[in-house]
Amino acid sequence: MERSKKNNGSNSCEFANNLTATNASATAATTTVSNNTAGTTTSPWSNNKESPPNEDDSNEDDTDNATPAKVTDPLAPKLTNNERVLVVSVTERRRETWGQKAEFLLAVIGFAVDLGNVWRFPYICYQNGGGAFLIPYCIMLVFGGLPLFYMELALGQFHRCGCLSIWRRICPALKGVGYAICLIDIYMGMYYNTIIGWAVYYLFASFTSKLPWTSCDNPWNTAACMPVTNANFNANQTTPAKEFFERKVLEQYKSDGLDLMGPVKPTLALCVFGVFVLVYFSLWKGVRSAGKVVWVTALAPYVVLIILLIRGVSLPGADEGIKYYLTPEWHKLKNSRVWIDAASQIFFSLGPGFGTLLALSSYNKFRNNCYRDALITSSINCLTSFLAGFVIFSVLGYMAHVQKTTIDRVGLEGPGLVFIVYPEAIATMSGSVFWSIIFFLMLITLGLDSTFGGLEAMITALCDEYPRSIGRRRELFVLLLLAGIFLCALPTMTYGGVFLVNFLNVYGPGLAILFVVFVEAAGVFWFYGVDRFSSDVEMMLGKRPGLFWRICWTYISPVFLLAIFIFSFLGYEEMLGTEYKYPQWSIKVGWAVTCSSVMCIPMYMIYKFFFASKGNCRERYDASFKPNTNPGTAIPGQQGTNV
Incomplete structure (x- = not known):
């Protein structure tokens, strides 16, 4: 599991209010969101429906703890209590898009x-x-x-x-x-x-x-x-x-x-x-x-x-x-x-x-x-x-x-x-x-x-x-x-x-x-x-x-x-x-x-059901054949490391 990146030797960093507004010169975006974070900073993940991908998202992710915040932007990342969130270097690992x-x-x-x-x-x-x-x-x-x-x-x-x-x-x-x-x-x-x-x-x-x-x-x-x-x-x-x-x-x-x-x-x-x-x-x-x-x-x-x-x-x-x-x-x-x-x-x-x-x-x-x-x-x-x-x-x-x-x-x-x-x-x-x-x-x-x-x-x-x-x-x-x-x-x-x-x-x-x-x-x-x-x-x-x-x-x-x-x-x-x-x-x-x-x-299929999944048959079936609505990334639409 990737650990959170530290900026300037600090033990924790604040998550940017809006990932798409991250300064282009930044080398990483890292965060912890406290339990009493004020209403408009970030948007929580939904447990039953994944947010749509962001156009400036990233592949490489790090992790930290996060708690819920008030929903303000339907395209913003969604976080839940006690959920480890992968934090990314937005400027370094954005997914390419077509020039035209x-x-x-x-x-x-x-x-x-x-x-x-x-x-x-x-x-x-x-x-x-x-x-x-x-x-x-x-x-x-x-x-x-x-x-x-x-x-x-x-x-x-x-x-x-x-x-x-x-x-x-x-x-x-x-x-x-x-x-x-x-x-x-x-x-x-x-x-x-x-x-x-x-x-x-x-x-x-x-x-x-x-x-x-x-x-x-x-x-x-x-x-x-x-x-x-x-x-x-x-x-x-x-x-x-x-x-x-x-x-x-x-x-x-x-x-x-x-x-x-x-x-x-x-x-x-x-x-x-x-x-x-x-x-x-x-x-x-x-x-x-x-x-x-x-x-x-x-x-x-x-x-x-x-x-x-x-x-x-x-x-x-x-x-x-x-x-x-x-x-x-x-x-x-x-x-x-x-x-x-x-x-x-x-x-x-x-x-x-x-x-x-x-x-x-x-x-x-x-x-x-x-x-x-x-x-x-x-x-x-x-x-x-x-x-x-x-x-x-x-x-x-x-x-x-x-x-x-x-x-x-x-x-x-x-x-x-x-x-x-x-x-x-x-x-x-x-x-x-x-x-x-x-x-x-x-x-x-x-x-x-x-x-x-x-x-x-x-x-x-x-x-x-x-x-x-x-x-x-x-x-x-x-x-x-x-x-x-x-x-x-x-x-x-x-x-x-x-x-x-x-x-x-x-x-x-x-x-x-x-x-x-x-x-x-x-x-x-x-x-x-x-x-x-x-x-x-x-x-x-x-x-x-x-x-x-x-x-x-x-x-x-x-x-x-x-x-x-x-x-x-x-x-x-x-x-x-x-x-x-x-x-x-x-x-x-x-x-x-x-x-x-x-x-x-x-x-x-055999590997996933019998060796890569845990629990009883029902739990193994759910882990194998039901979509993963929590892919473990703070940037929707990209893959991260599941925590």
Whole structure:
């Protein structure tokens, strides 16, 4: 337990009447409040309801005795008789806030709008009925994705802490959810940055007079290579773009899959290392540094998308591609798979459950309108996916025109779309070098924003949970964390690394995050309670959430998550793809990876109930599953040392 700090050798100090008015030159604020303190000095803690967080609060706390005083300010700290109060260095340990409101919005948009908006949504859309798919997509957004998105923004803003510390205030036994999220974020960092590294490789390869995937006369090409513009091209042959990706960038022919992946490819490792360097210098100083970077990384993709859209719709065959993209097939709406795909796409696109929305919103001011932010950012995310569909399908229509074939024989899903098909189309355009450079710059910025969010979630969580050992040494911690993730990611940079990237994508976050978010939602809506959560929102916004939101939070959103999890669990083999048959031992390892994060939840529940709580079963249950309304801090909204 922290002891009270002493100023100028005195044995006791007076608590400032108003913490927000503390002189900026003070190095600490300390106090004892006597039993006969006069009426207007401080405000007492409420034993049954926690005060809302202060915008200038702190993480590092000390203690002293306190007794009640008269209530004057509803936002001021509340103290009770015989309650030890943690006293803080207000000027030294204030929580950062975003430099501008726009920085927060751009950070959230940048996290939500990722590579999946470009390579997955267009494919899912045309596969599931074209324009008709927009109906289940919008329904799942309104009833499933948006309520969860709004929930996380509100939680982070109210409690002002990351995905670990926040559970003390919601349901202490579910703190394992926070550890599970951190582990999932590590798995994502191990493969997602490698994909960005592929884009970096392509970017540097584009700085030439002739794109290297234009022709078949390169050292890495095989006899089966033939340009798609050749009239004799058939299904038994490969394109220069495909061979460049598989035989030059990845060199996967030098491996035997996961059984023998081969050594690390130095040039690829150098590209991925460059990505980690960019990430470090964007995150090392916290939201103040990240807030400046997102002006570029979040806005640049939109500039490029608009440029590519203008170029795409001017190409021959583009109208056929767009028509193929939008033409509704209403009969497909009878297929349950279409609705599950819509729900999955919304969930993974908005990204609740990764801890990122909690972390980013925790740096907001307390009165910020998080409801409006949720509507704006989620709408922009979905509109971006829709816009990306026009960009992709205008070019696919052009490629079908060039190859004199149908669009369904041209298109690919996932990395193949952006690393093979689209570069293939670019190579046939005039000014191909320019189009290639801006396209891969767009992919890099899309990827960087998402990796910023995932890593910041983990960094914020650990800095809040361990403010003295980690929070004060953020720069060093971020360096060690990224260095560790880079070393763990080295196998993804081997000749067989592409198989591991897909493997980690499925077994790292793929299934586990669905279960984790379901438990998170259950903890907030069923243990903490929708009424209590609604009251928290009312404190911030001055208005209680309507009946629609409360119904969604109580019933619809949990069912939404459970349905996605069940269908994904049943169809996990499809998620691995069919191009490579994963060995049986790897499937077992994959389930172990999934369970490693999922098991954090029951393991911590057992620890909390049987080892970290005292008393009879009822008392242990209350300590484990009821929110801690006295977190032990004189500054509401921040974590301190419980006394």
